[in-house]
């Protein structure tokens with residue numbers, strides 16, 4: 258044993274069962290927090306120098322607040338994520354809003370689902386749903402549009418695995434969905450929910466996402482479709498309070514070094530996890546471990562460790578990623594936005610988020626807007642300057658007042674690996690949280706949760722992994 262081995266982290270462990278959680282994104286943070294809540298002894302390992310994974314915040318020169326790696330939207334049906342913020346004590350930092358359907362088709366033209374304010378929430382949202390079924394499209398397309406919605410709704414009621422053989426685009430063509438409906442709302446709904454283009458993404462994943470929202474709404478959550486916005490940075494909402502929560506419960510947080518090997522002990526009942534090996538030479542001796550790495554990082558681990566010989570993990574190698582590109586823009590005067598998020602048509606930018614408005618109207622450093630393109634295949638390789646120019650052009654097209662505003666600063670963030678890309682067949686690539694290796698569990702938005710690549714999927718996967726660890730250890 259090397260000298261560093263004898264410094265094994267387990268030495269510090271008290272009588273409680275020791276669980277290592279690898280990966281400090283939302284799946285890892287929520288798994289660690291919930292295990293610590295239940296009295297397990299925790300070591301959290303993150304390869305980067307910071308926690309947060311794909312939900313992180315950073316400093317921008319001249320701005321007093323932390324800036325996020327891109328606008329994140331919750332929905333009222335994110336039960337697991339809402340439970341996480343409840344556990345770490347930040348639920349009061351969320352701003353609840355009407356469903357995020359606000360489509361800007363041109364200057365001064367905004368289609369929104371919000372019924373009159375004096376209506377009770379349920380009726381107001383139903384008015385919205387009626388709009389979805391009766392959109393402002395040519396008269397001849399209205400009946401086919403309604404028929405399409407009914408067919409999509411019926412498929413979402415009980416998604417057939419057959420749908421995983423085709424893309425959304427092919428499915429919509431088979432359903433004869435009118436082009437005008439797709440252009441107005443449906444294609445953007447797909448892109449918004451799944452961060453992938455209709456001609457690349459599985460129809461099953463789309464139907465399943467609708468099924469999930471519907472199921473939670475029917476279970477009595479009348480705010481299932483509502484938007485929920487962070488009122489503070491993602492770091493303040495998810496990361497710093499979790500770190501505090503863990504440290505207060507004696508957890509060890511190891512950052513800046515990655516997991517390079519999983520040690521296994523072969524026995525008559527198959528392999529059992531005995532420990533983890535980190536890049537800096539440290540060894541973690543643990544009773545169980547949850548790996549919350551994204552599939553592309555898990556693939557690297559499989560290539561270099563004994564885990565790679567287990568066929569169970571092989572499907573993860575085939576999972577691909579999809580990009581999101583954002584640019585934050587600070588203006589000296591506000592845009593005339595009606596909603597906190599508006600979905601633009603026929604411009605490079607798809608979404609404008611009123612970040613200052615979400616953060617309680619704080620515009621000490623200018624009026625901050627986050628402009629985003631989901632599944633940003635066409636722009637993800639654009640140099641910053643060209644992307645900023647296209648983004649400002651989009652703003653000026655839809656908000657004439659932007660033409661006279663001064664741009665105080667901008668910040669571009671291209672993220673090529675923002676989410677997984679759910680091609681047809683994707684469902685069969687998702688791995689269960691429980692693996693054939695005893696003591697080794699998985700979590701992460703891409704593991705089997707029946708959800709798209711979202712924060713809710715990350716938190717839900719953690720909930721399932723924590724349950725499995727508890728069953729294994731007790």
Ligand SMILES: Cc1cc2nc3c(=O)[nH]c(=O)nc-3n(C[C@H](O)[C@H](O)[C@H](O)COP(=O)(O)OP(=O)(O)OC[C@H]3O[C@@H](n4cnc5c(N)ncnc54)[C@H](O)[C@@H]3O)c2cc1C
Nearest residue numbers: 280282283284304310311327329330516554701702711712
């Ligand atoms: C710009 C952007 C916008 C988004 N918008 C939304 C949204 O509006 N709504 C929504 O619900 N979702 C959104 N998402 C998706 C959401 O952020 C992710 O689904 C979620 O954060 C994934 O969490 P995770 O813990 O599964 O993975 P990650 O956050 O990727 O965490 C995995 C962690 O593992 C670490 N790691 C990797 N390899 C190793 C190793 N060998 N050893 C140790 N650590 C390792 C990584 O560094 C990382 O910190 C968005 C994502 C992006 C990027």
